[in-house]
Amino acid sequence: MIVATFNVNSVRSRLDIVCNWLTKNKPDVLCLQETKVVDADFPEQPFNALGYHAVYRGEKSYNGVAILSQKPPDQCSFGLDDGGPADEPRMAYARFGKLHVVNTYVPQGREIDHAMYQYKLEWLKRLKQYFSRHFKPSDLLLWTGDLNVAPDFPDIHNAEKQLQHVCFHEAVRKQFADTVAWGFTDLFRNFHPEPGQYTFFDYRTPNAVKRGMGWRIDHIMVTKPLCKKALNCWIDIEPRLMEKPSDHTILAAEFDKC
Numbered sequence: 001m002i003v004a005t006f007n008v009n010s011v012r013s014r015l016d017i018v019c020n021w022l023t024k025n026k027p028d029v030l031c032l033q034e035t036k037v038v039d040a041d042f043p044e045q046p047f048n049a050l051g052y053h054a055v056y057r058g059e060k061s062y063n064g065v066a067i068l069s070q071k072p073p074d075q076c077s078f079g080l081d082d083g084g085p086a087d088e089p090r091m092a093y094a095r096f097g098k099l100h101v102v103n104t105y106v107p108q109g110r111e112i113d114h115a116m117y118q119y120k121l122e123w124l125k126r127l128k129q130y131f132s133r134h135f136k137p138s139d140l141l142l143w144t145g146d147l148n149v150a151p152d153f154p155d156i157h158n159a160e161k162q163l164q165h166v167c168f169h170e171a172v173r174k175q176f177a178d179t180v181a182w183g184f185t186d187l188f189r190n191f192h193p194e195p196g197q198y199t200f201f202d203y204r205t206p207n208a209v210k211r212g213m214g215w216r217i218d219h220i221m222v223t224k225p226l227c228k229k230a231l232n233c234w235i236d237i238e239p240r241l242m243e244k245p246s247d248h249t250i251l252a253a254e255f256d257k258c
Contacts, residue, residue, distance in 0.1 A: 002027040003101065004252035005218055006239070007146040007200075011035040011066065014246050015043055017239050021250060022050050025236075028070050029096070031103035032056075033146045034246075035064030042066070055094060063089035065103050065145070071096060080126050082133075087123070099226075099258040100135060104145040109166030117166050120148070121175050128179040137183025140229075140258050143221040146200075146248065149176040151186065154195030155216035167217055184221035187233045187253055199235055200248050209240055218251045229256040 004027045008014040011032060022030065035042065035058045044054045053072040057079070058064030067073070073094035079086030092103045106124065109117040135141050150168045153159040162168040180186065188197070198214025205213050220233060233253040240249035 001255045001257050002252055003029045003031075003142060003144070003220070003255070004236075004250050005031045005033070005103070005144040005146075005220060006250045007033040007105070007218060007246060007248035009034050009036070009246040009248065011064070012037055012041075012043055013244065015046060017242055017245065019046055019050060021236075021239060022047070022052060022068070025252070026070075027252065029094075029101060030068040031092070031101065031144050032066040032068065033064070033103070033105035034062075035066050036061055037064060055092060057088045057092060059089045063105060065089060065092040065105055067092050067094045067101065067103055069094070069096065080123075080130055082126055082129060084126060090123075091127075097258060098140050100139055100141045102131075102141070102143045104143065104147065106146065106148040108148050109172070112164055112166060112169055114166075117169075117172075120166065121171060124172075124175045124179045128182050131179075131182050135223075137223050138225060139223060140226045141183075141223045142226060143184060144219065144251075146217060147176070147219045148217055149173060150215050150217050151176060151180075151219075155198075157196070157198070157213045157215075167215065180221060183223050185224065185227045187220045187222050187227065187230055188216070188235070188251065190227065190230070191233045197235055199251050201240055203247050209237060218248055220251055220253050222253075226255065226258070229258065231255060 052068040056066035075095040079088035107120040109120040199218035201208035201214040231254040
């Protein structure tokens with residue numbers, strides 16, 4: 001079983017890249033973020049033609065999440081459900097048998113002194129509470145997506161210069177670690193402890209991929225029972241090298257059947 005995540009930075013703009021990857025790799029589940037399209041215009045038909053069911057929630061020009069799967073989910077929902085802003089275009093949940101998948105596009109935060117940064121910290125707190133309400137660490141639970149946090153210094157090519165960045169500031173790393181501590185293992189790090197492995201390469205940095213100038217902010221987090229079923233976790237850099245790519249690339253993991 002293969003589960004993958006990809007911040008597409010507009011699903012309609014990267015449709016060929018996504019369809020090519022689905023055709024080549026045939027994942028069981030692909031989670032998308034920043035689809036940037038209202039639900040009425042989501043390009044569902046090309047995915048259906050490849051044998052994929054799609055559940056999604058989006059809005060014009062911003063945010064948006066989707067889960068593509070070879071089998072339709074047994075259950076799905078969108079957004080946080082604690083009475084605060086549901087933020088449905090940032091979170092999709094789907095259950096496939098015993099496997100639970102939570103796909104999130106965590107707020108970026110803009111600037112340290114911006115209200116959206118405090119919203120980001122609160123969003124991560126609320127997400128931990130969501131996990132506590134709906135799941136147990138003993139469940140087969142996978143949390144994935146563009147989580148907009150580089151957890152540690154090896155996750156950025158120039159971390160020492162990014163201490164005030166909203167995706168690496170001490171406060172967000174601390175809150176992120178607290179959410180992860182609910183019961184998750186960073187699956188990529190479980191297989192690849194070495195530095196220099198990135199999922200995001202800024203468009204504004206010339207030849208960022210070839211120069212190794214990136215960030216690891218897309219993650220696959222799994223509970224311990226699911227970690228025991230994991231066979232591999234890897235970054236596929238090829239989508240970032242294609243014509244008109246997203247600024248992110250695909251992170252994937254393989255498991256024994258759940």
